Amino acid sequence: MSAPPLANQRAIIDRRALAAKIGEIEGDESTWREALLAILQEALKAGREEMSRRLVENPSAGHALCGGHSFLLDQLIRLIHDHAADRLAPAPEGKPARALSILAVGGYGREEMAPHSDVDIVFLCERTDDERTVALIEAILYLLWDLGLTVGHSVRNVDDIVKMAKADGTILTSLLEGRYLWGDEALYEESKRRFFLEVVEGTERQFVTEKLRERDERHKRMGDTRYVVEPNVKEGKGGLRDLQALYWIGKYIHRVGEAAELVDAGLFTRSEYKSFRRAEGFLLAVRCHLHDITGRAEDRLTFDLQKEVARRMRFADRRGKSAVERFMQFYFLQAKRVGSLTGVFLSQLEEQFAKKRARRGLLAGFNSRPRTLHGYTVFAGKLAAPGDEWFRKDPVRLIEIFRIAESEQLEIDPRTMRQADRDSGLINDEVREDPRANAAFLDLLAGRNDPETVLRWMNEAGVFGRFVPDFGRVNAQMQFNMYHHYTVDEHTIRAIGFLTKIEKGELAEEHPRATREIHRLKSRRAAYVAALLHDIAKGRGGDHSVLGAEIAEKLCPRFGLSDEETTLVAWLVRQHLLMSHTAFKRDIADPKTVEDFVAEVQTLERLRQLAILTSVDIRAVGPGTWNSWKGQLLGELYDRSHERLRLGHVTSGRKHRVDAQKAAVREALGDKAALMDQYDDLLPAPYWIAEPPDIAARNIVQYSVARELGEALSVHCEPDEERGATLVTVIAADHPGIFMRIAGAIHLVGGNIIDARIHTTRTGYAVDNFLVQDPLGQRFGEDNQLERIERSIADALERGAQLVPKLAQRPLPRRGAGAFDVRPSVAFDNDASHRFTVIEVSARDRPALLNRLARALFEHHAMIRSAHITHYGERAADTFYVTDLTGDKITDPSRLETIRAALVDAASDEMQAELEPA
Structure with a gap:
């Protein structure tokens, strides 16, 4: 150009x-x-x-x-x-x-x-x-x-x-x-x-239609958002190809020789053209760096390249934001600008085509009449400002127009979007404190039609960040990790969209409790404001949950929420990770887990609000992040906590709970119910409390068959549709180190353990249940896959196959994980369980990690009773419930420090390097 x-x-x-x-x-x-x-x-x-x-x-x-x-x-x-x-x-x-x-x-x-x-x-x-x-x-x-x-x-x-x-x-x-x-x-x-x-x-309109169709198809292939965290500089939404499409259209329609002539053609103002050139120049520079770094035609701004491009383009660390996060935020701001320019360009083009039609068509001189709505003009389903001075006369209208668009289900005319963008600077403290503006914003945020789309328009126009400056600070801000798929602002707007879908009943199959409970909330406004503010303090340094709660305490009264609603929203923002951390990192079958969670939640309203916020937060992280296993864990925690809060106490004592579980297992066994008479005392009370009745029933049948056949080792794999995983049950003579060998064998065939429970019968047999998924987070279901898992476990336990060298040769679970600096950390908690020491290890996800951590615990005589595995992109969070050899908690400080050092060593990059073959 x-x-x-x-x-x-x-x-x-x-x-x-x-x-x-x-x-x-x-x-x-x-x-x-x-x-x-x-x-x-x-x-x-x-x-x-x-x-x-x-x-x-x-x-x-x-x-x-x-x-x-x-x-x-x-x-x-x-x-x-x-x-x-x-x-x-x-x-x-x-x-x-x-x-x-x-x-x-x-x-x-x-x-x-x-x-x-x-x-x-x-x-x-x-x-x-x-x-x-x-x-x-x-x-x-x-x-x-x-x-x-x-x-x-x-x-x-x-x-x-x-x-x-x-x-x-x-x-x-x-x-x-x-x-x-x-x-x-x-x-x-x-x-x-x-x-x-x-x-x-004579083919101008046809060409424009075809180019826009190609653009939409390309966007769909590339993820259909400009805020994906590994964008394609050339083909992605908001990338160079979008700018090129504008140039092609301008040249085809107006015969322009270079981009500057788009101004003379009336498709851009001079300031918009300068913005066009700035965005284009930045994207071209990024592409040049990608080619220069890789030595090839590379257009994907992947995690492993982002740091180097940021360094080359002289971005520096700032408090709360790394250089790479600042670089990517600037990148997304340019991509956002490309989107705004595209809207402006196409609206001007449509106006030019409309004028030609009016002059040439059979109906020249005939005009369908626009209508007036709250002072605005409505024509062809689009809401427009009636004049160029409209927003300048009353800047509150910059908020009002988006509320009307949402409530009346209208699009905003692109020329009016252009005006809003131009006049967004009129939003000052006086406008932000205006009760009319805040009432309009709250009505939009909690709109019953499609607040997600309209909030996105508001963000594109620059109005959202001006009206809520704290939101403006996270505009286009990425988080440099492999867990979050979108920038913070896009994640937030998507969360609000999922909240609307749940309220409309559109996600009832995946979120049955949330769909039911959302209509029992005392304040739906609080739910929407909490969704807006839950990540508002990211990138500031410090705990974003705590800082976000402080922001909520200031913003909620401004928005018009009551004191009670403000207190609720601030608590939700502060604790928005509590439920997911409890469900995914703790043993829900342990009574202390529910006790501690309920002690923090305290009320049914908080529980309902937190459960709904947790669901939409996880859904909005990105495709595939939500799955049935997470849904089941959250649902189980919700049900147990709901019962405790509703009744104010545990419904029955330990013995009654065990008896109730055994009765449920007997029912699940059906025509094999007589097995319970034979094996009623086979396993201790903690087993019956921990295992769901359907899994316990399967364990009893498998144990019975193994005894009849005289098998010293029984391995059974069965897809579990409800849990979104494959249940792998191993029954074998118990011995120290059995868990680490099973874990290694499962990973060796490409399985990821997401949950594990380890039990020992009164006759000295281990009954170990593992929930396993494939690398894409799906259950294994093909017969040959199940056979490979069973064979790998048998090789490890019966024939003592050497696992460590083979595991070290497996690739990282996801490409690009090596771009992140994840320092291993170990935390002990002797208050989270009445019976066990809880150990949480956070480290870079890599081959054999679970096997190596289990080996370190085995070598230091820590007996694993259950394990709960969570992945956040490149980071793994593995939680172990352990005892010493006598079945007691590990409390000696010096011993805990020794275990900590061993686990850090097992999780370190240096250990991985030693294990990998030369």
Whole structure:
């Protein structure tokens, strides 16, 4: 799109000097060609080194950097053409040479060449079957290939161009941005004239429709949001391709030669064009760094590249935000700007088309009447400000218009969005404290139609962050980890959207309790405000939950919430991780877990609100984060806590609970109920309290069959649809270290243990239940998969297979995990359980981690009774309930410190390096 004039072009490549040097070459054709290639290779190397130096000196100068690479290739191709035409494919003596023109197309045509972009060219020929023309094209291509360039080329005459552009949209777009490079310029001009006359004329609306359809399909492929945390700089939403699409449309409709002419065409204001160039320049610079770092055409801004690009582009750490998080926040702000510019551009284009239709159509002069709503104009389902001074006269209207759009289910006219963006700076403290503005905002936030979409519009227009400055601080802010898929603002808006869907009953199958309980809340407004504020303090340093609660205490009264609602929201923000941490990291079957959770929650209203907030928070993290296993754990915790809060006490004592469980197991056994008479006293009371009746029934049947067959080892795998995992039960003679060997064997075949319970019968047998998922978080279900798990466990327990070397060779669970610095940490809690010491280990997720942690505990005589495994992207949080060899808690401080050191060592990167084969 017309790169700016290059400084010191000859430092990149001096074509005249090179031409003179080539002119001095002597010898036959073979010798001459070899010498020519050597000169060109040296020039290409020197030019790239110069551009690498400029990349370091001016790391954000995207246009100049891409223009420099384009200039380098322009000069090389011109040299190659001239000297190939003279020495390698000369015109026949006495005959004029047929016209040949070389066109740069694609990114090269736009002068947007990153260091390793493809070189896309068109050879435009007077005649494609002319022998000398064919020989010249071949000579040029062989030299370009010998230089190591990736060349995309086509050979066309003018008739071909017209015919193929009509038939193929991709070719049409490529030719649209074609740039004359070298050769016969008159032939190029003729092709350009016929292209616009015979291909473009009269097809403008069709082209726009097709480009927008392609854009939408591309967005869908790339995740359909510009806020994915590993964006594609070129193809992603808000990326370079979106800007290019605007240029294509502008050129097709208005014949603009460069992006600046979009202003004269009335599609951008001058300030919007400057914003266009800033976003484009930044994205081009990022792409250049990606190519330079990887040494290839890489457009994905992956975790492992983000740190290095941030460093190169001179972003620095700040309090509460790392350099990479600041860089990515700036990236997403540019992507957001691209989205806003696209809306402005398309609205102006639609207005221009509408005027043409009105002038030319059969119904010219007829206008359907707009209606008035609260002073606004409504036409064709769009809500518009009635005049340019509308928001300036009363800035509260900047909030009001979004409330009306949500309540009346209307779109906001893009021109009015443009006004709102322009006038968002009018929102000051006076507007923020205005009761009308806050009432309108709260009505929008807790809207019953689609607050998610309208809040996203409000955010795009810059109004949201102005009205709630604390939200503005997390606008476009990413969290540098593999757990969160979106920026903080996008995550928050999605959480509000899921809350609306639950209230409408659209997620009843996945969230039955939340769907039921949301209609029993005393304050639905509190639920929506808590969803808005739960992550509001991220990136400030310190505990975002505590800091967020302080923000809630200030904002809630401003929004118009009562003192009671404010207290509730502040508590929800402070404790929004409590329920998930309790359900996923603690043993819910342990009575103390529920006791401690209920002691913090205290009321049924808090429980309902927290359960709903927890569900939408997890759902909004990203696709696949919510699963049936998490739903079941949260549901079980909710039900036990609800019973305790409703009745005010435990419904029955320990003996009664065991008897009730045994009765439920007897019922689950059906026609095999008599087995309970035989094995009623086989397992101790903690087993019957911990295991659900359906799993206990399966254990009893498996144990019975193993005894009948005289099997010393019984392994059974069964998909469990309700839990979203595969139940793996191992019954074997109990011995120290059995857990670590089973864990290693399961991981060796690609299984991830998400929960484990270890029991010992009164006859000395281990009955161990594991819930296992595949690497994608799904249950294993194929017969061959189940057989592999069973065989791997048998090999580990019966034949003593060596696990550690094999485990160390397995790849990291997710690509890019090595980009994160996750220091292992170990926490002990002797108050979380009446019977066990609870140990929580947080470390980088990696092969054999659970096996190594279990080995460390085994070697220090800590007996694992249950294990609960949670993954947060690149980080694993493994919780163990343990005792010493006598079945007591481990309380000696020096022994705990020894265990801590062993676990940290087992979880460290250094240990992984030692285990990996050379």
